[in-house]
Amino acid sequence: MSLYYTKEHEWLRIEGDSAVVGITRHAANELGELVFAEARPAGTVVKAGETAAVVESVKAASDIYAPVDGEVLDANPAVVDDASRISADPEGEGWIFRFRLSAPEQLSGLMDAAAYTAFLG
Amino acid sequence: MSTESLLHTPLFSLHTALGARMVPFAGYAMPLQYAEGIMAEHRHTRTQAGLFDVSHMGQVRLRARSGAVRDAALALEQLVPADIAGLASGRQRYTQFTNAQGGILDDLMVTRLGDDLLVVINAACKAADIAHMRAHLSDTCTLDVLEDRALLALQGPLAGQVLAALAPAVADMLFMDVRTLDIAGAACVVSRSGYTGEDGFEISVPAAQAEALARTLLAQPGVAPIGLGARDSLRLEAGLCLYGADIDETTTPVEAALEWSIQKSRRAGGVRAGGFPGAEIILAQLSEGTARRRVGLLPEGRAPVRGGAGLFADATLASPVGKVTSGGFGPTVDAPVAMGYVSTALAQPGQAVAAELRGRAVPCTVQALPFVPAGFRRTAG
Numbered sequence: 001m002s003l004y005y006t007k008e009h010e011w012l013r014i015e016g017d018s019a020v021v022g023i024t025r026h027a028a029n030e031l032g033e034l035v036f037a038e039a040r041p042a043g044t045v046v047k048a049g050e051t052a053a054v055v056e057s058v059k060a061a062s063d064i065y066a067p068v069d070g071e072v073l074d075a076n077p078a079v080v081d082d083a084s085r086i087s088a089d090p091e092g093e094g095w096i097f098r099f100r101l102s103a104p105e106q107l108s109g110l111m112d113a114a115a116y117t118a119f120l121g
Numbered sequence: 122m123s124t125e126s127l128l129h130t131p132l133f134s135l136h137t138a139l140g141a142r143m144v145p146f147a148g149y150a151m152p153l154q155y156a157e158g159i160m161a162e163h164r165h166t167r168t169q170a171g172l173f174d175v176s177h178m179g180q181v182r183l184r185a186r187s188g189a190v191r192d193a194a195l196a197l198e199q200l201v202p203a204d205i206a207g208l209a210s211g212r213q214r215y216t217q218f219t220n221a222q223g224g225i226l227d228d229l230m231v232t233r234l235g236d237d238l239l240v241v242i243n244a245a246c247k248a249a250d251i252a253h254m255r256a257h258l259s260d261t262c263t264l265d266v267l268e269d270r271a272l273l274a275l276q277g278p279l280a281g282q283v284l285a286a287l288a289p290a291v292a293d294m295l296f297m298d299v300r301t302l303d304i305a306g307a308a309c310v311v312s313r314s315g316y317t318g319e320d321g322f323e324i325s326v327p328a329a330q331a332e333a334l335a336r337t338l339l340a341q342p343g344v345a346p347i348g349l350g351a352r353d354s355l356r357l358e359a360g361l362c363l364y365g366a367d368i369d370e371t372t373t374p375v376e377a378a379l380e381w382s383i384q385k386s387r388r389a390g391g392v393r394a395g396g397f398p399g400a401e402i403i404l405a406q407l408s409e410g411t412a413r414r415r416v417g418l419l420p421e422g423r424a425p426v427r428g429g430a431g432l433f434a435d436a437t438l439a440s441p442v443g444k445v446t447s448g449g450f451g452p453t454v455d456a457p458v459a460m461g462y463v464s465t466a467l468a469q470p471g472q473a474v475a476a477e478l479r480g481r482a483v484p485c486t487v488q489a490l491p492f493v494p495a496g497f498r499r500t501a502g
Contacts, residue, residue: 033158035160056424058163059354059429
């Protein structure tokens with residue numbers, strides 16, 4: 001299944017009637033080993049670009065933004081339990097939160113893998 | 122700030138060659154971390170030996186114009202609350218430059234070595250400290266900023282045997298001893314001290330020989346390069362203050378729980394009591410106490426509580442009792458750790474408080490510092 005990417009280094013993958021969101025491999029490499037992750041409470045409605053989750057390295061906390069408008073459904077229990085799973089497989093098993101899109105047409109404003117790779121330069 | 126405008130230490134090209142991620146720090150391009158990452162570098166230092174470049178710190182030599190080192194020591198005592206005149210040759214002491222309000226302008230290490238006093242100051246405060254010393258000490262002392270020397274730190278339980286293999290005389294040094302030693306052909310000033318809570322050394326080396334010495338040290342078994350990221354998590358677990366975070370111009374040494382660094386001779390009734398900026402305030406605080414104290418804090422759960430977070434009496438977050446000044450994840454503790462100031466009535470180990478994190482309360486327990494037992498070599502054997 002293809003991924004949609006943001007300029008803030010999140011990715012989104014559609015899974016049935018919802019989506020999962022994570023950080024890109026590039027972002028995971030930049031942040032280093034993660035020690036903590038949490039999503040905003042289930043049911044939190046966010047606009048694109050608003051904080052939907054937080055990951056923390058030894059050094060700093062980093063906000064994870066909603067790629068598009070929607071509602072936070074839940075955090076990935078595996079990464080809440082052990083945030084290093086994000087670093088281990090950032091674009092796969094290390095997804096951070098499940099999300100319900102309220103305006104799926106906004107996906108057309110995100111990048112595909114080729115565009116994101118070009119964006120990284 | 123672009124990296125081009127930043128100052129470089131003599132080890133800049135070595136950092137780059139080792140794959141460091143360079144970041145701006147106090148006007149210098151410094152290694153945040155190397156390929157292993159902060160967590161691994163932190164653990165390496167606690168279990169083996171880490172090599173740090175701290176050449177951005179200021180090294181200053183004071184010499185009495187009279188030729189008598191006591192005159193330089195007495196002059197410096199006018200700026201700091203520590204006993205400097207009583208410092209034996211070959212010994213080092215931690216102290217602070219204070220202001221008239223008893224606040225801290227910077228913290229520093231002072232060494233007496235023969236007729237010289239050697240001072241190591243923080244990079245971010247270097248220019249102000251040097252101006253401060255010139256303004257107050259120039260009548261009695263000549264002041265030389267040792268721009269041509271790098272400063273390396275070798276820290277960790279293997280540091281002693283690693284350095285002894287290159288300079289056998291370090292085997293006799295105890296915590297806070299200082300010696301001039303030839304290491305791999307370089308004329309070094311070595312102190313058995315550091316900023317990690319581990320046994321280890323800080324090595325002042327001529328800039329031209331710094332990279333060769335660093336490469337020699339890195340070639341020893343068990344030695345790895347360590348960046349500023351792990352330096353911060355190591356000092357936090359060790360309960361050591363970061364200037365600008367845990368101490369600053371608004372915190373006194375007594376509020377900061379640094380009164381151990383004010384010797385009896387400088388306290389009320391001592392042979393050279395007071396005589397430093399803010400002495401009336403600081404000496405009164407030593408006898409009467411302060412309204413707030415720096416403490417260690419163990420947040421519950423896994424979420425790091427960082428500098429700036431408010432501290433409250435309980436989870437309602439209704440009654441403020443202080444503020445976190447540094448915090449993060451402690452790789453050796455394997456949990457979040459923090460330091461901050463709380464009302465003195467709450468400054469007892471075991472006291473429960475709450476920190477505000479993203480709008481909610483995180484229960485925290487006041488904890489005696491350090492979080493990790495110190496590995497200093499205080500006695501021979």
